[in-house]
Amino acid sequence: MKFLKYFFVALLSIVVTLIAVNQYVPVLIDVPKKDRLLVDFNFGKEITNKELIPVERKAKNIILLIGDGMGSNQIVAYKIAKEGPNAITAFDMFPVSGLVKTHAYNTVVTDSASSATAYSSGTKTINRYVGVDHEKNPVTNITELLHKKAYVNSIIATSEITHATPAAFAVHTESRYNTDAIAEQIFYSNNYFVLGGGSDFFKPKEDGGLREDGKDYLSKIKTDAILLETKNDLVNHRFKKGKKIFGLFNKEELIREAHEPSLKEMLDFALVNSNSMLEQGCKGFFIMAEGSQIDWEGHDNDFYGQYDEIEEFENAIKSALAFAKNRQDTLVLVTADHETGGLLIEKDTLRYKETNQMKVSWNTAIGKGDHTGAMVPIFAYGPGSVNFTGILDNTDIFFAMQEAIGINDLPEGICY
Ligand SMILES: [Zn+2]
Numbered sequence: 001m002k003f004l005k006y007f008f009v010a011l012l013s014i015v016v017t018l019i020a021v022n023q024y025v026p027v028l029i030d031v032p033k034k035d036r037l038l039v040d041f042n043f044g045k046e047i048t049n050k051e052l053i054p055v056e057r058k059a060k061n062i063i064l065l066i067g068d069g070m071g072s073n074q075i076v077a078y079k080i081a082k083e084g085p086n087a088i089t090a091f092d093m094f095p096v097s098g099l100v101k102t103h104a105y106n107t108v109v110t111d112s113a114s115s116a117t118a119y120s121s122g123t124k125t126i127n128r129y130v131g132v133d134h135e136k137n138p139v140t141n142i143t144e145l146l147h148k149k150a151y152v153n154s155i156i157a158t159s160e161i162t163h164a165t166p167a168a169f170a171v172h173t174e175s176r177y178n179t180d181a182i183a184e185q186i187f188y189s190n191n192y193f194v195l196g197g198g199s200d201f202f203k204p205k206e207d208g209g210l211r212e213d214g215k216d217y218l219s220k221i222k223t224d225a226i227l228l229e230t231k232n233d234l235v236n237h238r239f240k241k242g243k244k245i246f247g248l249f250n251k252e253e254l255i256r257e258a259h260e261p262s263l264k265e266m267l268d269f270a271l272v273n274s275n276s277m278l279e280q281g282c283k284g285f286f287i288m289a290e291g292s293q294i295d296w297e298g299h300d301n302d303f304y305g306q307y308d309e310i311e312e313f314e315n316a317i318k319s320a321l322a323f324a325k326n327r328q329d330t331l332v333l334v335t336a337d338h339e340t341g342g343l344l345i346e347k348d349t350l351r352y353k354e355t356n357q358m359k360v361s362w363n364t365a366i367g368k369g370d371h372t373g374a375m376v377p378i379f380a381y382g383p384g385s386v387n388f389t390g391i392l393d394n395t396d397i398f399f400a401m402q403e404a405i406g407i408n409d410l411p412e413g414i415c416y
Pocket of ligand 1: 069112296299340
């Protein structure tokens with residue numbers, strides 16, 4: 001009897017302590033169990049694309065900057081951490097903005113492969129699919145269309161160049177993980193400037209690379225194209241039209257070693273040399289440059305890591321805007337493929353007091369974050385930007401880019 005009494009007293013005190021601790025310092029014991037509700041809906045897969053406003057004064061060039069995993073909260077949290085809530089950054093310099101729905105063909109939450117395929121080809125597809133529709137049929141991408149209109153194309157990324165987003169602007173495969181096929185197709189693609197990481201995906205395993213099929217595209221690049229391997233190679237390269245340029249600055253993704261160029265430096269290279277291609281017969285240029293690792297830091301729930309990635313991305317935006325402002329013939333688009341991590345800026349406990357602190361949290365505070373189905377912003381500057389307002393489907397971007405340059409009225413031609 002006595003034992004039972006002590007037992008109940010002990011049990012009661014444990015319960016009271018737990019309740020009290022949970023009340024005042026929930027972080028100690030509260031595994032964030034967010035309310036999760038499965039909401040049924042009817043997945044109407046038919047897409048109604050936005051009616052485009054005819055663009056009078058056409059753009060000649062397009063610079064599409066994709067911050068992988070960069071939702072609006074990533075941008076605002078970056079701005080606040082940088083210079084406070086009143087900060088004016090490159091993101092604030094765009095006269096036009098809109099919101100992009102990012103869902104995939106059959107799921108609410110997309111991956112980069114499906115979302116980049118929507119941007120590159122105007123086609124909703126299944127996650128993991130790159131440059132093919134939901135039935136695995138290849139779909140024509142914008143670099144293929146533009147190549148036939150005498151355009152010069154570039155793909156740039158801070159990940160390996162074979163990663164899903166850049167790949168969607170070059171290849172057609174049912175899996176983003178078919179890296180042998182992706183590297184091979186990138187080698188043969190219409191992209192003249194290919195800049196990023198990932199040299200090992202062009203090199204056979206036997207030679208220390210990652211290719212299972214034994215094919216050696218790195219050697220082929222060295223003979224049939226030009227290979228740049230360091231920032232010095234890039235900066236000092238004296239461009240002459242003739243051979244495609246592959247800048248592969250690390251074995252896999254860029255890891256921010258001193259010998260690697262930044263996203264801005266890669267973009268500047270593509271801008272300057274695409275421009276010189278215009279002087280040598282090309283009619284316009286298209287550049288897709290991706291801040292690839294914003295997404296990875298979101299997956300890792302690493303705010304400061306993400307801050308650095310967005311800062312690097314912002315530097316590239318500044319370059320693109322400076323280029324476009326000088327000429328008034330270039331459409332600059334800044335967007336994301338999806339949001340990653342469910343980043344929140346939460347009310348802190350000092351809401352009624354002045355504070356210099358921002359409380360950020362991720363959707364999955366314990367464990368790693370993942371993509372969300374949130375809409376992402378799009379910012380536009382230059383001719384044709386009128387169509388990047390309101391709510392857009394991610395496939396609308398493909399059609400609005402074509403309207404911006406008036407692709408149907410451009411004469412056929414090939415400039416390389
Ligand atoms: Zn991701």
